[in-house]
Amino acid sequence: MRIPRKSTTTDRAALSTGLAAAVAPASVEVMPRMLRVGDGYAATLVVTGYPAEVGPAWLEPLLSWPGRLDLALHIDPLPAPVAASRLRTQRARFESSRRADSGRGKLPDPAVEAAADDAADLAERLARGAAKLFRVGLYLTVHARTEDELLEACAQVKAAAASTLIEVQPATWRHLAGWTTTLPLATDSLQMRRTMDTAALAAAFPLASADLPAPLPGDPPTEGGVLYGVNSDSGGIVWWDRWAQENHNSVVLARSGAGKSYFVKLEILRNLYQGVQIAVIDPEDEYLRLADAVGGAVVRLGVAGVRVNPLDLPAGDTRPDVLTRRGLFLHTLTSVLLGQQPPPAERAALDRAILAVYRTAGITADPATHHRPAPLLRDLAATLDGDADPAARQLAVRLAPWIEGSFSDLFDGPTTTRPEGHMVVWSLRHLPDELRTVGTLLALDSIWRDVDTPGRARMATRRLVVVDEAWLLMRDGEGARFLCRMSKAARKRHAGLTVITQDVADVLGTDLGQAVVANAATQVLLKQAPQAIDAIGDAFGLTVGERRLLLAARTGQGLLISGTNRSSFEAISSDAEHLLCTTRPAEVAALDEEEADDL
CATH class of the missing domain: 3.30.70 (Alpha-Beta Plaits)
Structure with missing residues (x-):
């Protein structure tokens, strides 16, 4: 064995010189x-x-x-003796100045008076050992x-x-x-x-920083997360893991054209790399190009032949209260269809009709009967119409437009598709405006049935539910309650909910909207309108500088807030990501033209 020789002063000097040569400027x-x-x-x-x-x-x-x-x-x-001596000398100077001015008949100097009072207070705290x-x-x-x-x-x-x-x-x-x-x-x-x-x-500690805090000494290093963008203040990167927070929900608030969908599509794409399953409610077909690129499935509600039966029971769910849960959802759906909650007599008639229509179809609380074909909405209406109670018949009349009238195409048959895969987009573009709230609720219900299905394999998979233009649902009371319940229960199902909206008043102006925001551990604010900045600032406790940032922000620039942590950022993307996420009409038209030429 070779014994290393002891380092000498010459060796240490050489090492120091080499280090200085490596790090010192030229x-x-x-x-x-x-x-x-x-x-x-x-x-x-x-x-x-x-x-x-x-x-x-x-x-x-x-x-x-x-x-x-x-x-x-x-x-x-x-040292305490030196501090006390210097403070005593300083107080003597102040007192001498005050007495000299008083002897000459001068008015007291406010600056000297304030300094003397501060010195006296400090001397008292120093004597007690409080400072x-x-x-x-x-x-x-x-x-x-x-x-x-x-x-x-x-x-x-x-x-x-x-x-x-x-x-x-x-x-x-x-x-x-x-x-x-x-x-x-x-x-x-x-x-x-x-x-x-x-x-x-x-008061100078801890030193504030424009960047998000790093793990404390002794804490394990963080794993996971996705790139949100670049910190516009410090130049550092903003890397965020929503799945490591208290809950996995997020809310994105911004005015139209501020880059909400662009940012969310970047987050979706980067979460897909980590095996997260994505479900998107897309009112304007902004996510179709992304879904096509990653091999996702698209359900186009409103297109001829595409139907959703709201009376379907969750497949594979053997819990004893499945039928009760479906009945409660049908109450919510009926309130959304009618635009208001029915009177008590009509709600009682609806509850009787729900139980009766499932019994007629041979479906009971026994899970062994749940594989049988589910009844349709028109069967429910026929059961209401056959009830002797006038309230039931009145409710059947009020449901007529969705049974055999102008809005019946979405409900007049069994469900035509049951999408599965790592990314599913529910397109609402082809639905009339009067049906978009209903379409959003049906899509959320289908997504939630998949998330809520028990099973160890399903619980091990992280799921991200994205609701774009959430104001469509938040403006309806029952729809807002459904979204609120989903935001509270998603964490226990290893799922996260992303709520995106440009109508701040619909979110912050109601108790249910504020509950959705409060249950989002990750909050992203992009460019805001001057008319909404006061409501945003009061709701999120923004400083004057943060308000100015959101008013003057460029497209894709905003503020990430999570509890007491907040950081400004600007979303960045690669060229390939940009082509999948952009919604600028000129760029989208150019991409469509290139695809047509390739075909």
């Missing part, structure tokens, strides 16, 4: 007002004036400045590629500091010392300090 040129470090420029600003009072995260305007900025905070604790004093130096080094960019960047940093009453001055002729002061060397070469107490210093 050259440093010192100028009066800046430094040239390698191929860039840098200037150091020294904080010389502080506000009289500071709040939590008072350094946030500087830390969130969208540029390269190194901030160094040097802290040196003062300590520190010598603090705060320095900022701004980096840029050219001299002109550096001058502009320094002006922006000064403006950001002035917004919180912080005064900064350039370290003229001392920029080299300032630059080394802001390097991670724990050396303050400028020694321009200010005395602070514990409360003021603690």
Whole structure:
């Protein structure tokens, strides 16, 4: 065995020299007002004036400045005897000034009075041990590629500091010392300090950041997640795992044309890579190109020959209350068809008719009978019409348009398709406006029956349900209740619900809409209209800066909120993803023309 020799001083010096050669810039040129470090420029600003009072995260305007900025905070604790002596001397000066002004008959100086009161309060807290004093130096080094960019960047940093009453001055002729002061060397070469107490210093911690927080020391590293975009403030990436949150729901609110569908399609595509099964309710055929590219299935409600029987029982579900659950959904569907909840007499008649129509079809609470063909909506109406109760006959008359009238095409036969696969899109484009709310509810019911079916294999599969233009359902009371119940129960089925809407009032203006938002651990806000920004700001607790961001945001730029964590981001995509997600008419027309030429 070979015994390694002991390292010598020469070896350590060589190692240190090699490390410095690897990380140090190629050259440093010192100028009066800046430094040239390698191929860039840098200037150091020294904080010389502080506000009289500071709040939590008072350094946030500087830390969130969208540029390269190194901030160094040097802290040196003062021994208690030295702190008490200096504070006593300072108080004596204040008292001397006050007595001198009083002796000359001058009015008291408000600044001196305020400083004397603060000093007396600090002395009292220092004597009780409730506070300590520190010598603090705060320095900022701004980096840029050219001299002109550096001058502009320094002006922006000064403006950001002035917004919180912080005064900064350039370290003229001392920029080299300032630059080394802001390097991670724990050396303050400028020694321009200010005395602070514990409360003021603690308000600077934890240092705010424009990026989402990383795992705490000792916590296991995070796995999974998808790329949401690039942080527009810090330049870092925004990587988010909705499946690791308290629940898997999300809500996307934005005005028309802000990039809602584009962002959601990117999230869908990146979740498909991880084996997540996707179901989409698509009112405007915006997801068909994506579904075709990934081999998904499309159900076009409203097209001739496509029918959905709302009385179908879930296949493979052997729970004893399956029939009861189906009856409750038929009550919800009837309320949506009629536009309001029926009177108590009609609801009682409907409940009797539901049980009777299933008995006539040979279906009972026994799961062994659930494989038999389900009755149709017209059978339910015929049962109501044959009831001796006038309320039942009245309800049958009110359901006539969906049985044999203008809206009957969707219900006048057994279900024609039962889509399965890793992505299913329910298209509502061909439905008339009067039937879109009903179509959304039928699609959600079919999706939920698949999600809610018990079984270990199904529970092991993550499912994402996307409801685009959710205002179609939220404007109806019973439909909103169904969506609210789904948002609360999805997590227990290993599913997530994504609600997308451009009509903020329909979501935030009702208790049910607010419940849907409250049950979404992931909240995404894109560009907002000025008329809606106040409601959005109050509901999500947005700061003035965040409101300005949402008002001036570009397409695809917005804010990610999850509890106390929030980060601005801009959705980014590859060229291939862009072709699948874009909805710009000119680009879609060009793609359609290319596909036609290929055929």
